[in-house]
Amino acid sequence: MAGTAVRGRLNAQGGQPLQPLTTAWQTATVESLADETPKVRTLTFELPHWPGHRAGQHLDVRLTADDGYQASREYSIATAPGEPVAITVERLDDGEVSPYLTEDVHPGDEIEIRGPVGGYFVWDPVDGGPLLLVAGGSGIVPLRAILRHRAREESPVPVRLLYSSRSWAEVIYRAELDQHVEGVTVIHTLTRQQPAGWQGYARRVDQRMLTEVAWSAAQAPLAYVCGPTSFVETVAAGLVALGYQEGRVKTERFGATGS
Amino acid sequence: MEPLEERALDGNAIGGLMLEVFGTEMTAATGTCGSCGTVGYVAEFAVYRPGLGTVVRCRHCDNALMVFVQVRGVTCVDTRGLASLS
Numbered sequence: 001m002a003g004t005a006v007r008g009r010l011n012a013q014g015g016q017p018l019q020p021l022t023t024a025w026q027t028a029t030v031e032s033l034a035d036e037t038p039k040v041r042t043l044t045f046e047l048p049h050w051p052g053h054r055a056g057q058h059l060d061v062r063l064t065a066d067d068g069y070q071a072s073r074e075y076s077i078a079t080a081p082g083e084p085v086a087i088t089v090e091r092l093d094d095g096e097v098s099p100y101l102t103e104d105v106h107p108g109d110e111i112e113i114r115g116p117v118g119g120y121f122v123w124d125p126v127d128g129g130p131l132l133l134v135a136g137g138s139g140i141v142p143l144r145a146i147l148r149h150r151a152r153e154e155s156p157v158p159v160r161l162l163y164s165s166r167s168w169a170e171v172i173y174r175a176e177l178d179q180h181v182e183g184v185t186v187i188h189t190l191t192r193q194q195p196a197g198w199q200g201y202a203r204r205v206d207q208r209m210l211t212e213v214a215w216s217a218a219q220a221p222l223a224y225v226c227g228p229t230s231f232v233e234t235v236a237a238g239l240v241a242l243g244y245q246e247g248r249v250k251t252e253r254f255g256a257t258g259s
Numbered sequence: 260m261e262p263l264e265e266r267a268l269d270g271n272a273i274g275g276l277m278l279e280v281f282g283t284e285m286t287a288a289t290g291t292c293g294s295c296g297t298v299g300y301v302a303e304f305a306v307y308r309p310g311l312g313t314v315v316r317c318r319h320c321d322n323a324l325m326v327f328v329q330v331r332g333v334t335c336v337d338t339r340g341l342a343s344l345s
Contacts, residue, residue, distance in 0.1 A: 058274070117274035117278060119286055229265050253271075255266050
């Protein structure tokens, strides 16, 4: 294990990496910032040594304080393979890293990044479908990368996206998801607050909602579920109860959100 | 599937840590619990970060499968709770 640390250091100083770049920390330059909601921001990076990523993967971000204290966090990559690398970060008020990324960072700033990471929660057109994507809050981020990848690759795989947000104002990528894409159906549920005249779902995802929205298990669907831990547990158990094969319900949990 | 505590993450979150330790992508690998014999994807393991390190537990019997601790920049891993990892 000591060798790992030493090789990592050599990587940062010498031009020639001694190990695959995914295991080494590299410096990313923040290229642009875009506000998605009042608490959520997308950061697009310039990464000269990026080896390329798959839809659904994440990257690790490491911040170092002046006194040497380091904190690292995982963030899903928000863009499709071939697009500039971006992450979408929700500010957690008691967070160590997200307040910096959503409030203090400016274009041109440098941030340490490692990745891409993950080979389980990933989708490629060859994996097929039909696809059921279920997102809670910022769990939409890796699923958006999958949707973009599907569009760029012109995959005909049909998709249903069930997306749970607290309110319409907190729907991340709202304009993008509003655009009609052939073969993609987006179903929102707004759990806390709904706009006047809202006709859609207005409660947390439950078994009845899954029964109404999800593809029939007979179609051998492939499901990707991402969100807070309790949300993912509910949805994954619900899909298995509908007859989905456990191995075809891929999950990613990001813990409690303090909501 | 047993309900997990709300603060539990899953094995996706330790992809970078495992990449550092094992030198390769491990979240799609499968592990066998040394206590109850359950076989599962690393990505589905329950992951806790109590502060001093990272504890990876079996979703079915709660056995500690792996423990990661960082000491002076070196990552130490105890995998004794796993019967196999491949």
